[in-house]
Amino acid sequence: MNKKNPTPAEIVKKIDNMYEEMENITVSLFMRWQDEKEYEEIKDYGEAIKNKLHPDFIFVSMNKSPFGFKFKVKGFVEALYRIKLSGRSYGWDRVE
Numbered sequence: 426m427n428k429k430n431p432t433p434a435e436i437v438k439k440i441d442n443m444y445e446e447m448e449n450i451t452v453s454l455f456m457r458w459q460d461e462k463e464y465e466e467i468k469d470y471g472e473a474i475k476n477k478l479h480p481d482f483i484f485v486s487m488n489k490s491p492f493g494f495k496f497k498v499k500g501f502v503e504a505l506y507r508i509k510l511s512g513r514s515y516g517w518d519r520v521e
Contacts, residue, residue: 432519436501443479444508444517450477455492455510462489495520 432440454470471487474494478484485495485505493509505521 430503432504433501436498436504439481439498440506440517443482446479447474447477447508448515450474451493451508451510452515458489458492 450473454473458465458467458470467487467489471484471494474487475484478496481499483497483499483502485497487494488507488509491509491511493507495505495507497505504519506517507520508515508517
């Protein structure tokens with residue numbers, strides 16, 4: 426968390442809603458990645474995420490480890506967030 430410029434409550438609510446909306450696709454892609462990472466490119470997974478991401482968000486990058494993606498929120502682009510997934514957890518946090 427950035428103490429000098431904390432995330433406003435309305436932005437947190439937007440992220441929480443998107444996080445829930447993206448859970449099924451993110452988990453599905455994670456499961457596929459576990460089986461196909463030797464054969465497929467991570468950027469292709471990023472394209473799938475971009476196509477499903479709500480227009481209030483800006484896709485930044487896809488990550489292999491931890492699996493997930495980084496994004497920004499329109500209207501609060503000074504902050505960078507990520508959704509990350511492992512075999513045990515699914516969550517989001519602020520990176521910058």
